[in-house]
Amino acid sequence: MVVRAQFPGEESPEGAFVRQNDAFRGWISADGSSGFPAEAGRYHLYVSWACPWAHRTIIGRKLKRLEAVLGMTVVDPIRDERGWAFREVPGASADPVNGFQFLSEAYHATDPAYRGRVTVPVLWDKRTRRIVNNSEDDILRMFELEFGAWADPSIDLYPHPLRKEIDQLNGWLYERINDGVYRAGFATSQPIYEEKVRLLFNALDALEKRLSTTRYLFGAKPVESDWRLFVTLVRFDAVYHGHFKCNLRRIVDYPNLSGYLRDLYQWDGIAETVHFDQIKRHYYVTHDDINPTRIVPLGPIQDLTAPHGRNALRRTGGR
Numbered sequence: 210m211v212v213r214a215q216f217p218g219e220e221s222p223e224g225a226f227v228r229q230n231d232a233f234r235g236w237i238s239a240d241g242s243s244g245f246p247a248e249a250g251r252y253h254l255y256v257s258w259a260c261p262w263a264h265r266t267i268i269g270r271k272l273k274r275l276e277a278v279l280g281m282t283v284v285d286p287i288r289d290e291r292g293w294a295f296r297e298v299p300g301a302s303a304d305p306v307n308g309f310q311f312l313s314e315a316y317h318a319t320d321p322a323y324r325g326r327v328t329v330p331v332l333w334d335k336r337t338r339r340i341v342n343n344s345e346d347d348i349l350r351m352f353e354l355e356f357g358a359w360a361d362p363s364i365d366l367y368p369h370p371l372r373k374e375i376d377q378l379n380g381w382l383y384e385r386i387n388d389g390v391y392r393a394g395f396a397t398s399q400p401i402y403e404e405k406v407r408l409l410f411n412a413l414d415a416l417e418k419r420l421s422t423t424r425y426l427f428g429a430k431p432v433e434s435d436w437r438l439f440v441t442l443v444r445f446d447a448v449y450h451g452h453f454k455c456n457l458r459r460i461v462d463y464p465n466l467s468g469y470l471r472d473l474y475q476w477d478g479i480a481e482t483v484h485f486d487q488i489k490r491h492y493y494v495t496h497d498d499i500n501p502t503r504i505v506p507l508g509p510i511q512d513l514t515a516p517h518g519r520n521a522l523r524r525t526g527g528r
């Protein structure tokens with residue numbers, strides 16, 4: 210039987226998933242020198258509640274209190290062969306900015322020759338009517354660094370003394386955790402799947418150890434890396450464990466990781482960015498090469514509002 214990859218253009222000869230690069234990397238700058246000056250009301254974020262990459266940018270916008278400055282529109286979690294669409298369904302809406310029906314219209318308005326996958330998140334410039342950037346890493350950084358005129362200064366997700374270490378850890382988290390679950394789930398050969406799952410769980414084991422002595426990854430306050438880890442952890446037991454077959458352990462089986470997950474979930478404003486119904490329906494219905502019946506599992510039963518017990522861990526250790 211021929212095994213079809215979820216994204217055939219992004220598969221190595223050995224059956225490994227090799228993610229496409231982000232296409233648009235324009236930069237919004239506080240001083241305007243990059244050609245996209247930071248302005249209130251000028252830029253708009255297109256996201257899906259289901260997508261972990263988009264989720265980072267939603268969290269950044271929320272924590273930095275940029276909601277009044279940057280509009281946001283959510284796509285329908287169910288993606289068919291036409292790609293992400295704007296529809297009036299629960300938790301999503303029509304596009305109030307451009308009246309697009311499909312997110313692909315934003316990509317083609319920016320580059321008529323665009324042939325890659327059309328992905329969320331997208332940061333759109335209403336003035337020049339084009340995508341500024343579709344890289345979640347860049348978008349989160351811009352929210353942190355370039356919107357100082359409006360952002361909440363009490364939340365520093367990229368503190369100066371830690372920048373090198375944060376960048377380093379982010380790279381590792383991407384390889385082993387954020388993209389790690391996709392590398393396992395999208396593998397089309399048994400050896401590649403097994404290799405990726407082992408790498409993923411070795412990394413989770415290492416994080417479990419690190420989080421035994423420190424409340425967050427870099428001490429007493431969450432930084433960018435914590436939220437980048439959070440978006441994968443929060444989807445893990447509901448989706449990656451079953452749908453992507455990352456099932457050596459669940460997050461709830463790890464005392465420190467599960468307490469840490471609940472701690473972050475209970476941060477002001479975060480729970481309202483987590484929509485399990487959309488997350489589960491998106492993955493189980495949209496990846497029909499992996500789940501052809503499109504049955505969405507009922508479970509797991511989990512309570513992220515239960516006490517996390519991590520207040521006492523204040524040490525700046527764990528590195």
Ligand SMILES: N[C@@H](CCC(=O)N[C@@H](CS)C(=O)NCC(=O)O)C(=O)O
Pocket residue numbers: 228229230231259260261262292326327328329330343344345
């Ligand atoms: N920006 C990254 C990640 C964004 C991403 O992959 N988002 C997913 C949703 S979680 C998406 O939009 N996929 C659209 C598709 O697969 O057609 C990329 O371009 O690979």
